[in-house]
Amino acid sequence: AQSVAQPEDQVNVAEGNPLTVKCTYSxxxxxxxxxxxxxxxxGLQFLLKYITGDNLVKGSYGFEAEFNKSQTSFHLKKxxxxxxxxxxxxxxxxxxxxxxxxxxGQGTTLQVKP
Amino acid sequence: xxxxxxxxxxLIKTRGQQVTLRCSSQSGHNTVSWYxxxxxxxxxFIFQYYREEENGRGNFPPxxxxxxxxxxxxxxxxxxxxxxxxxxxxxxxxxxxxSVATDTQYFGPGTRLTxx
Numbered sequence: 001a002q003s004v005a006q007p008e009d010q011v012n013v014a015e016g017n018p019l020t021v022k023c024t025y026s027x028x029x030x031x032x033x034x035x036x037x038x039x040x041x042x043g044l045q046f047l048l049k050y051i052t053g054d055n056l057v058k059g060s061y062g063f064e065a066e067f068n069k070s071q072t073s074f075h076l077k078k079x080x081x082x083x084x085x086x087x088x089x090x091x092x093x094x095x096x097x098x099x100x101x102x103x104x105g106q107g108t109t110l111q112v113k114p
Numbered sequence: 115x116x117x118x119x120x121x122x123x124x125l126i127k128t129r130g131q132q133v134t135l136r137c138s139s140q141s142g143h144n145t146v147s148w149y150x151x152x153x154x155x156x157x158x159f160i161f162q163y164y165r166e167e168e169n170g171r172g173n174f175p176p177x178x179x180x181x182x183x184x185x186x187x188x189x190x191x192x193x194x195x196x197x198x199x200x201x202x203x204x205x206x207x208x209x210x211x212x213s214v215a216t217d218t219q220y221f222g223p224g225t226r227l228t229x230x
Contacts, residue, residue, distance in 0.1 A: 032215050043118070043204055043221040044157070051216045090156055099170020100147055100214035104156030 002027045004093045006105035013081045013112055021076040021108045023091030032094035033074040034102065035065055039087045050074060061085075081112045116141050118207050118222035126228045132193045135225045137205030139186040145169075145210050146188040147219055148180060151202040163188055164210060192227075200229045 003026045013019045025031050032051055036044040048059025055067045065076045076089060088107045095101035119138045127133050139146055145164045149157035159172035163182035177193040186207070192199060203226075206219035 034218075036221070041223075043120075043223040044206075046218055046220060049216075049218060092156075094215050095159075096215075097170055098214055099159075100145065100162045100208065100217060100219070101159040101170060101172060102147075102149075102157070102219065103159070106156050 002093050002095050002103050004091045004105040006091055006108045008108050010109045015083050015112050015114050016080050019078050019081040021089050023074045025072050025093050034092040035076050036090045037087045083112050083114055086112045120205050120222040120225050124226045127195050128230050131195050135190040135203050137188045139207035140220050143207035143209045144186050145208045147206045148190050149204040157204055195229045197229050202226050
């Protein structure tokens with residue numbers, strides 16, 4: 001069965017510093033991986049996805065993610081964090097059932113302090 | 115371009131009642147998925163609709179049902195509400211491109227359902 005894990009409940013970084021939010025996955029076959037962000041009392045906003053090709057995926061708001069097949073990881077990164085990046089981040093993997101189902105991790109709260 | 119919209123924003127019901135939640139797809143999208151997000155959890159897939167038919171269901175009982183209309187909008191109906199149904203219900207739309215596996219789902223703001 002497909003699954004994703006976000007090993008950190010919370011990540012704290014100072015504004016201007018690089019940030020990393022970790023995600024590992026378990027799938028059979030090629031993974032289709034996604035990152036979403038959720039602000040308080042809001043729905044999920046799409047950041048980026050990996051389907052195939054270049055292991056470094058660039059997305060919205062300056063975020064990027066690195067796909068690492070050997071480590072089964074898909075970590076979200078940003079070179080310089082902003083206070084406004086503070087939010088809840090979800091990693092997701094597409095289920096192989098051809099239903100469009102996304103399987104989400106538990107989420108990681110990112111806190112960027114000025 | 116209009117994003118995904120959902121109504122109502124908040125809803126309070128009592129146990130045993132029935133509820134209908136509504137979703138309008140993003141312009142140009144033809145597929146709708148519904149998710150339940152309990153407090154402190156990641157979203158859980160309920161089901162997806164394409165061409166007005168259910169295209170897969172998650173681990174939810176039959177009292178969760180849905181509809182998709184010709185204009186691609188959708189409804190989620192929940193009968194016999196239970197306390198555990200209290201959650202944020204998220205609708206996501208996407209454009210079927212030949213492979214649902216690679217399609218990107220765009221989410222609405224959600225409906226917060228409280229069951230007392």
